[in-house]
Amino acid sequence: MLRPVNRRLPALAAGCVAAAGAGGLAAEPVAPAPEPNAQRYPPIQWRVSRSVGLPYDGRLANGVRLPPEGRLFFTWDPVRKRRPNRSWRRFGSDRLVRLTLNVLAGYRRAHPRAPRVGIGDLSRPQGGDFGARFGGLGHASHQNGLDIDVYYPRRDGRERAPAAVRQIHRLLAQDLVDRFLAAGARLVFVGPNTGLTGPRRRVYALVHHDNHLHVRIPADEAPFCRRPLVNHVYGYRLRVPCTWRAATRAKDGTTLLSGPGAALELQHCGRRPRLAAATRRRVGLGPERLWEGFGRGHLTRFALRDHCFLGFARLDGRARTSKRALAVLRSVRLTARADRVDNVHTMxxxxxxxxxxxxxxxxxxxxxxxxxxxxVGCIHGDECAGMAVTRQLLALVRPIAADLWIVQNLNPDGFRLGRRQNSRGVELNRNFPSEWRHSGRRWDPLYPGPRPASEPETRLAQRLIRRIRPDVTIWFHQPQGLVRAWGGSIPAARQYAGLAHMPFRAIRWPPGTAPNWQNHRWPGSSSFVVELPPGPVSPTAARRHARAILAFAA
Structure with a gap:
């Protein structure tokens, strides 16, 4: 009498073979026997996805849902500890899903008898927070469709997440790590007890990853927009990535750009005739450091014909971001408007x-x-707070209608010594030849020198003033905290005091001072003193004084 065939024998035999092969790391597990009728897996509905923001602070637009299982993989729910993973935990960008499938296909060709690879969480349908309130430990990242959890292959060939490190087939797990890196993964996080390795700064050991590896692919570089950004103030244009924000600041003509991991400021520093012969563009980002007036970041200067540009970049430290920022800066081109920009910046x-x-x-x-x-920012060596105002003026890039001349420090020797006088003990603001009177001796606070204009610093100031014949001259002093003038300079000084929000006092000029000499030599001009408060000037106050000066230049 014929007995019916036990259809469970092939499956039991396959299980025995798998159990026998689990004794050593080199033994390759055997896949379960295929079913007589091949299963049809649901197709993937492909979309053009967009990853917005950062993996730990972002969202996903038009995400692609990974099927619950496929010929190359199965999905595992890390919270419920079973197959398949819930559908709302299986959304990723189209690039992430394609890269994962390509890696798994190559892995399958190299190990045809290996079991399918387990896939864990990707992102939520719209991305965003994937924390502990969604079950389990949650994820700090997995927010913009660029992260995926892949479970290590088991030594026993079972299609479930490993419960302990000893269950991991390390050779197959290391091969998966290598394949994801070769496919372009930016970061791979592995368990600290798995013994898996990889290149520095790309493979990191991280807690809670002893049963799966966490793969992160780089963000997709957005193409440049077809229409460039045009700066009509200074006459130049530049290309901007489509996902970046760009605008021109109206008050000074600075171009502001911001994108993933980067923020740029591009300033026009004026026209410098000596740069007209320069034919080669030199654009490069210097080392990151703290820059006065900007903050911490990278500073670069470059020229196009006789136009000088200053760029400042705050970057997240990634090489891809630096290359993107440099590509934006190197795309600057002059327009016809540039020839009509009259501003210069010469020293x-x-x-x-x-x-x-x-x-x-x-x-x-x-x-x-x-x-x-x-x-003039400083004439007394111990009263040099006005140099903060002159630095603000030198950093200015917006067009100026007037011809503005700046002397930051007329008394560098006194500034170095921390003394009011110059290195020869002469008070420079009593050394000008107008009502000059001899009194005292060297190093006295008001010693006017042996004769009028005896000091080289005084003669340099006279030479410059005779050459340019300024309509308005502003001398910065300390520490009275007011604006003072006399005679014909009172109207201009009173106007400046109102613009700078400072009190005004009409005080007769002392003998031998620079405003005294100017007001007597050129009666139609204005020369007055701005006495700043004691101590250093805050950036806000320096900007306020710079705006007051620019009001005179309008």
Whole structure:
């Protein structure tokens, strides 16, 4: 009598073979016997996805849902500890899903008898928070469709998550890590007890990853927009990635750009005729450091013809972000408007102090303007807070209608010594040849020198003033905290006091001072003193004084 065939024998035999092969790491597990009728898996509904923001602070647009299982993989729910994973936990970007399937296909060809690979969480349908309130430990990342959890293959060939490190088939797990890295994964997190390795700065050991590896792919680089951003203030254009935000700040013409992991400021520093012969563009990001007026980041300067540009970048430290920022800066091109920008930014060496230190002047604005201004930041070596205002003016990039001249420090020797006088003990603001009177001796607080204009610093100031004939001259002092003037300079000084929110006092000029000499030599001009409060000037106050000066230059 014929007995019916036991159809469970093939499956039991396969299980015995798998159990026998679990004794060593080199033994490759055997896949379960295929069913007579091949199962049809649900197709993937492909979309063009967009990953917004960062993996730990972002969202997913048009995510692609991974099927509950396929020929190459199965899904595992890490919260319920069973197959398959719930559908709302299986959404990723189209690039992530394609990369994962390509890696698993290559893995399958290399190990045809290996079991299917387990897939855990990707992202939620719209991305966003995937924390503990969604079950289990939750995820700090997995927010923008660029992260996926892949379970290590088991030594016993079972299609479920490993419960302990000893159940992991390390050779197959290491092969998975290597394949994801070769496919372009940016980061792979593995368990600290698994013994899996990889390149530094790409493979990291992380707690709670002893049963799965966490793969993160790089963000998709957005293409450049077809229409460039045009800066109509200074006449240049540049290309901007489509996902970046870009605008021109109206008050100073600065171009502001921001994108994933990057924030850029591009300033036009004026026209410098000496740069006209420069034919090669030099755009590169320097080391990250703290820059006055900008903060911490990277600073770069480059020129196009006679136009000077200053770029400042705050980056997240990734090489891809730095390359993207450089590509934006290198795309700057001049337009026809650039030839009509009259602003210049030139530095000249006026001469040297009594100790041989250089004294420089800067010309900023329109050199063809009939209205000329002169600002001196420091004439007394221990009253140099006005240099903070002149630095604000030198950093200015918006067009200036007037011809603005800036002398940051007329007394570098006194500044170095921390003394009011110059290195020869002369009070420079009593050394000008107007009502000059001899009194005292060297190093006295008001010693006017042996004769009028005896000091090289005084003669340099006279030479510059005679050359440019400024309509308005502003001398910064300390520490009275007011604006003072006399005679014909009172209207301009009173106007400045209102703009700078400072009190005004009409005080007769002391003998031998620079405003005294200017007001007597050129009666139609204005020269007055701005006495800043004691101590350093705050950035807010420096900007307020710079705006007041620019009001005169308008």
């Amino acid at each position: 000249r060496l006026l001469g040297r102090s009594a100790r041989g230190r250089p004294i420089r002047s800067w010309q900023v604005g329109n050199p063809r303007s009939s209205r000329k201004l002169l600002v």
